[in-house]
Amino acid sequence: MTVRELDAAAVHDPALRAAYARCRTLNARHGRTYFLATRLLPVDRRPAVHALYGFARHADDIVDDLDSTASPGERARALLALEAQLESGLRRTGAVTEPVILALSDTVRRYGIDHRHFTDFLASMRSDLTVGGYASYDEVGRYMHGSAAVIGLQMLPVLGTVGPREEAAPHAAALGVAFQLTNFLRDVGEDLDRGRLYLPAELLAAHGVDRERFEWSRRTGARDTRITDVLRAAAAHNRAVYRDALPGIAMLDPVSRPCIRTAFVLYSGILDAIEADGYAVLHRRSVVPRRRRAVVALDGLVRAVAARRAHRRTPGPVAEARPSRPRVTAPVQKEPV
Structure with missing residues (x-):
């Protein structure tokens, strides 16, 4: 610190x-x-x-x-x-x-x-x-309320909002869930080693495989196109949750948006890395290339500096970042990614 x-x-x-x-x-x-x-x-x-x-x-x-x-x-x-x-x-x-x-x-x-x-x-x-596995996405969702959605809700008072916090809360919760779904996909092999599989049984069954087939692939290093189909479907589901979360970035205090936008771009970029690596997550971890991370970080820095300069130039109330602070009245606009 x-x-x-x-x-x-x-x-x-x-x-x-x-x-x-x-x-x-x-x-x-x-x-x-x-x-x-x-x-x-x-x-x-x-x-x-x-x-x-x-x-x-x-x-x-x-x-x-x-x-x-x-x-x-x-x-x-x-x-x-x-x-x-x-x-x-x-x-x-x-x-x-x-x-x-x-x-x-x-x-x-x-x-x-x-x-x-x-x-x-x-x-x-x-x-x-x-608990080592889940039957459905509904069951996974109940688990992720505590493991992921609440992380976004914890962060929201610190980040601040330009309108009522309760309007931004569903998007903050969705972003926490989206990040964790990405973790589940990236770390599926490591989680199997811990005795857990967060991909629901209903998703595996829809593509003709089961947990034992995943364990076989992890153990032997062999590939199965049906497993790839499961992972591809999980990634598509994850991207849909990112889309649900995206409008929330524009609801944040402008000086906080570059932080969350950068995390959004980098973490959703892990899905791109997984796809580019042929969904080989049972056998190796997919990572965002360093050059891409550097470009996104630099973009975030430029945005952060611009937001802070604009904040210093703008008189009047500030965003709802602390309970004692008044609320900003700036209009909400869609944040580009």
Whole structure:
């Protein structure tokens, strides 16, 4: 965490500054796309995003760290301990020793984020310890409410909106879901290694395959055109969710749009990389080429600088980024991608 970011966010307590720094380290280490996009936000909002990501990453590591020798029972107890710390931090009812909870609790108070988003998130994390597959997209959707949709809803108060927050909320939730669907497709092989498959059984059955066929392909390295058809259909479904999310970018505070647009372009670009690689995700991870990432990042930087200059030149009310701030009255326009 840079001193400049913490000072801009008025984070002065040494323990709290260290907690935010820990979250920033998690974001930089594990969330390359998110970290890059976060750097396009105004400096005073970056610590909050790092705190939200740090909490989600910490919980996810408890559940999914393949290098850990912890048993499912030990992971479940660790999640319960994290939830107890979260309860203490949000309600200020006891001592909090976990840095990510210290930073998260401070962010929640500063931005008035609904506590239910975090309990819903942990409920989905717990299900990962016992649920290894899903019958339908409806079942996957219920899981993703807690694991993905609430991430977009947590972010919305930090990003700010140019109109009523509730109008932007469905699009923010859709973007969280779209990002996770991309993760599911990119990481399908790694998830099988963890004993989970997020592609629903109904989708596999529609193309004449089952989970055992996916496991066979992962194990042997052999290809099956029916599996490719499943993955192609999953990508098409994912792109439809991105389309649902897209109108929400124009509903954000203008100074936040370059961050989310950059994340949108880069993450949806993973689908392009998967397609270009022949849907070989059971055998290797598809990535956006470095040159493409650099071009998108540069475009985002140009947009961010222009938005901040326009914000400084424009007098009057600002976007709804903090509960105490008045709402911007700028018209909503479709954001190009």
